[in-house]
Amino acid sequence: MNYNIALVPGDGIGPDVVAEAVKVLDKIGEKFGHSFTYNKVLAGGAAIDQTGKCLPQETIDICKGSDAVLLGAVGGPKWDSYPGDQRPERALLGLRKELGLFANLRPAMVFEQLSDASPLKPEIIEGGLDIVVVRELTGGIYFGEKGVKESTPLGPAAYDVEQYAEEEVRRIAKVAFDMAVKRRRKVTSVDKANVLESSRLWRRVVAEVAKEYPDVELDNLYVDNAAMQLVRNPKQFDVLVTSNIFGDILSDEASQITGSIGMLPSASLSTGNFGMYEPVHGSAPDIAGKNLANPIATILSAAMMLRYTFGLSAEADSIEDAVKAFLTKGFRTPDICAGKESVGTDQAGTIIADLI
Ligand code: NAD
Numbered sequence: 281m282n283y284n285i286a287l288v289p290g291d292g293i294g295p296d297v298v299a300e301a302v303k304v305l306d307k308i309g310e311k312f313g314h315s316f317t318y319n320k321v322l323a324g325g326a327a328i329d330q331t332g333k334c335l336p337q338e339t340i341d342i343c344k345g346s347d348a349v350l351l352g353a354v355g356g357p358k359w360d361s362y363p364g365d366q367r368p369e370r371a372l373l374g375l376r377k378e379l380g381l382f383a384n385l386r387p388a389m390v391f392e393q394l395s396d397a398s399p400l401k402p403e404i405i406e407g408g409l410d411i412v413v414v415r416e417l418t419g420g421i422y423f424g425e426k427g428v429k430e431s432t433p434l435g436p437a438a439y440d441v442e443q444y445a446e447e448e449v450r451r452i453a454k455v456a457f458d459m460a461v462k463r464r465r466k467v468t469s470v471d472k473a474n475v476l477e478s479s480r481l482w483r484r485v486v487a488e489v490a491k492e493y494p495d496v497e498l499d500n501l502y503v504d505n506a507a508m509q510l511v512r513n514p515k516q517f518d519v520l521v522t523s524n525i526f527g528d529i530l531s532d533e534a535s536q537i538t539g540s541i542g543m544l545p546s547a548s549l550s551t552g553n554f555g556m557y558e559p560v561h562g563s564a565p566d567i568a569g570k571n572l573a574n575p576i577a578t579i580l581s582a583a584m585m586l587r588y589t590f591g592l593s594a595e596a597d598s599i600e601d602a603v604k605a606f607l608t609k610g611f612r613t614p615d616i617c618a619g620k621e622s623v624g625t626d627q628a629g630t631i632i633a634d635l636i
Contacts, residue, residue, distance in 0.1 A: 282315045283590055286346035288339070288375075291303040291325040291368060292563025292624075293351020293573035301350060301574035301582040302619030304602070307633040308586070319346060323375070324354025324368035324563075333364065335374040343556075348589040350582060351371065351375075351558040355375060356565045376417060381548035383447070383455040384415040384527065385584070388534035390513075394616055397539035399550070401509060406518055411517040412463070413534050414456040416528025417548060419448045420478075422524050442618045444479045445484050452488040455549060457523035461592070463518050467498045470506040470522035470530065473584050482523065502612065503530070510534055514580025535560055543614045545581035547588055555589045557581040571624035574613040576603055579632060602635035 287302070288294035305316050321339040328334050334354075343349045345471050354368040365371070375381070390409040396485065398405050424441035453469070460467045469486040471479035483500055490498040503526045509516065511534055520532060535544050545559040560575030567573055579599060587596035611631055614622045623631065 282317060283348070283605065284317050284319065284346045285585070286339075286341070286349045287318045287320045288351040289326070290323055290352040290354040290371075290563065291356045292353055292565045292568040294324075294354065294563055294624050296352075296569065296571070296573050297559065297575040297578040298350060298352040300625060300632075301578040303370050304579050304627045304628060304633045304636065305582050305597060307636045308599065309440050310339075311598070311636060312595050314591070314592070314595070320507045323351070323371040325356050325359045327371065328359060328362075328366070328368060335378075336370050339369070340372075340374070340378045344392040345373065348585050349375070349556040350377070350585060351556060351557065351562040352578065353561065354575055355563050356568070359464075362521075374549060375556060376510070379548075379554065380418075380419045380550040381557060382551075383452055383549040384531070385412055385416045385455075385459070385547040385588075386411040386415065386531040386535065386544070386560060387546075387547065387580075388531075388538050390538045391604060391607055393586055393604070394538075394540060394543070396618060397616060398537055399539055400514075409514055409537065411514060411534060412459060412519050413527060414452065414459065414519060414521040415531055416444075416448065416452040416524050417527075418523070419444055420524035422528075424459065438579075442476065442523070442525070444478050446481065450489055450494070451483040453486045453550070456519050457489060457493040457496050460519045460579065461493065462587075465495055465507040466497045466499055467497070468506070468517055468519035468520045468528055469502050469504050470520055471501070472503050472526075474502060478523075488520070492589075503598040506530060507533060510537065529604060540574075540616050542613065543576050543580070545584050547581070547584045549588065553589050553591075555585065557585040557589075571626060572614050573625045574615050575625050575629050576606075576613070576632075577629045578630070579603065581628065598636050599632075605635045606632050 392408040395487040473479040583596040583599035586592040
């Protein structure tokens, strides 16, 4: 079977880490008898330099015509003085909108071999950690009605409206439950239903969707409690599902628990399994082109692409196992070396590909 992948290397370390993910995908193709066709496209600062636009129409068209998108990172000091709507990072918003990416999946994994990197006490994350935050990405307060009032009894004011339609909640809840079925069969829905009307609707619709998944356990937590539980006892969670703003905050908190930004993949999905996959980290201009970047976040993003868009679970498992074997054998990139000898970006990719 052939799979068409749009590659968006982007800026800074983006091209370095995407090249290593391609190396690993090619090894998977060889071993499992698949072929991957890559269409490399421009976005971010690289696109501004070559076309004057951070997200050229050609990039949108090629991404739409592909089975999935693999992105490195965009942005860097060279473009920092550009006005907000012309900055490289706008390409990400444009891609989310154009590709209809309404669900953001951020796994937070602590590999047992790297538990020293977590800021949490060893006994809290003993044996590793594996949770995933499913964040609604295109609704809620970030996209609701907003405005300023020049005069109120307390002076000028501003407002942003949190609004969710039942269908928006239903489709994100389904993503979370479908994911839980492939994992440890537990969904925790996070809201603020003791205060917010929109959260009461959220909770009701999630409970309706849960009825379609009798084998998956559903828990509801208020967001303040969820933030506390994430650092007190993160292992109680499997899949967390929540709104745009709560997910923004909780997914950053969850990723900090792991202590290693170079290890964290992410996925943004639309309907029909289409997805854009990218590392959580940025373009790391301080180490770009120096063979110092950790490619594992991007390699694990490629594994997510195989699992969630292409339905290739065994292939995804074999990438994740190769990453674990890399760590178990004592290999480290500089960001996670903690006193151990380290390997460069390209060597890390080659070793992981060889371990498949
Ligand atoms: P960053 O994630 O790029 O870097 C933060 C720190 O982590 C740096 O010290 C960097 O060297 C290190 N780091 C990041 N990824 C690493 C990796 N794979 N291996 C080893 N070390 C790694 O965040 P930042 O410095 O705040 O942002 C830099 C640029 O990236 C900015 O222009 C920002 O707007 C952009 N950015 C892009 C995205 C994206 O494309 N999705 C996300 C965040 C930031």
